[in-house]
Amino acid sequence: MTPHNDSAPAHQHGHGHQHGDLDWEAMAAHLENSGELHLPVLGPTAARLSELLGPDRRARRVLDIGSGPGVMTSVLAETFADAEVVAVDGAPALLEHTRGRAERLGVGARVGVRHAELPEGLDDGLGTADLIWSSKAVHHVGDQQGVLDALARLLNPGGLLAVAEGGLPPRFLPRDIGTGRPGLQARLDAAQEHWFEIMRAELPGSTTVVEDWPAMLRRAGLTRVHSFTFLLDLPAPLGGPARTFLHAQLTRLREMMGESLDADDVKTLDLLLDSDAPDGILHRPDAFLLSATTVHTGVRPA
Ligand SMILES: C[S@@+](CC[C@H](N)C(=O)[O-])C[C@H]1O[C@@H](n2cnc3c(N)ncnc32)[C@H](O)[C@@H]1O
Known part of the structure; x- marks a missing residue:
């Protein structure tokens, strides 16, 4: 989890790991669990997007940009019951997950998938939409403002662009867990901020921009710009899927950030990752999951 609240460890990047090295497809099960x-x-969130579109406007075509395994794609298809929803992603195996999931949930007839690499793929016949959703994908492209500009151009007049970016770093452990130095999560956040910066700098066409998402949406020509945040609050004791999720997250943190952490913190991570240890993340009673997802929206003027 990055401080940018990516939901999967695949989004963490180490020195020398360029964007193209990220194995999103290997993350399919983890992304879907997340x-x-x-x-x-x-x-x-989808219900709020429907409200923001307004009661008089029916979404006929929805794009999910950087859709991952398509969990939100199906939620969008369920919420916008008349709409064709197209999942767009650079990872073909994740698009297959999206298709399979939509079939299982009974919305397959209205869910399409399209393989496209951003940003080039945005100018390549994606077609227009009444609603464009993109969660935690824009920050994986060098020119974030350029992507928002391109997405805004794909909107029909009166259409809504919604990007889930920013938010808060998730919390899942108390400050003092009885092992190692208190404050592990804050130090993991700091290490991830550093890595995120390197990841952004290594992206092709990397451009720095003040990450003021509402201002960026306005610059893309959108109006009625708005932000909202929903909290995922899973208190202790956690169930199995949340523990599996955290174990995968911490595994990735250990792999990607071991060198940035001091020996004491690495030891603590190893304890948390020990599947047999009562204090490991799979068993400890104090683990919880608190995660804030912020969505920024704007409307293309009619
Ligand atoms: C962090 S995941 C987010 C998945 C999903 N939207 C979510 O919120 O759970 C980022 C997704 O964006 C896709 N992606 C990242 N960079 C991309 C690019 N340049 N072109 C196309 N897809 C990209 C990845 O394949 C992955 O599915």
């Missing part, structure tokens, strides 16, 4: 854990947030 998405499913966030369903209590995704449903209300």
Whole structure:
């Protein structure tokens, strides 16, 4: 989890790991688990998008840009019951997950998938939409403002662009866990901020921009710009899927950030990752999951 509240460890990047090295497809099960854990947030988010579109406007075509395994794609299809929803992603195997999930949930007839690499793919016949959703994908493209500009151009007049970016770093452990130095999560956040910066700098066409998402949406020509945040609040004791999610997150943190952490913190991570240890993340009674997802929206003037 980055401080940018990416939901999967695949989004963490180390020195020398360029964007193209990220193996999103290997993350399919983890991304889907993460998405499913966030369903209590995704449903209300889609309902809020429907409100923001307005009662007089029916979404006929919806794009999910950087759709991952398509958990939100199906939520969008369920919420916008008349709409064709197209999942767009650079990872073909994740698009297959999206298709399979939509079939299982009974919305397959209205869910399409499209393989496209951003940003080039945005100018390549994606077609227009009444609603464009993009969660935690824009920050994986060098020119974030350029992507928002391109997405805004794909909107029909009166259409809504919604990007889930920013938010808060998730919390899942108390400050003092009885092992190692208190404040592990804050130090992991700091290490991840550093890595995020390197990841952004290594992206092709990397451009720095003040990450003021509402201002960026306005610069893309959108109006009625708005932000809202939903909280995922899974208190202790956690169930199995949330523990599996955290174990995968911490595994990735250990792999990607071991060198940035001091020996004491690495030891603590190893304890948390020990599947047999009562104090490991799979068993400890104090683990929880608190995660804030912020969505920024804007409307293309009619
Ligand atoms: C962090 S995941 C987010 C998945 C999903 N939207 C979510 O919120 O759970 C980022 C997704 O964006 C896709 N992605 C990242 N960079 C991309 C690019 N340049 N072009 C196309 N897809 C990209 C990845 O394949 C992955 O599915």
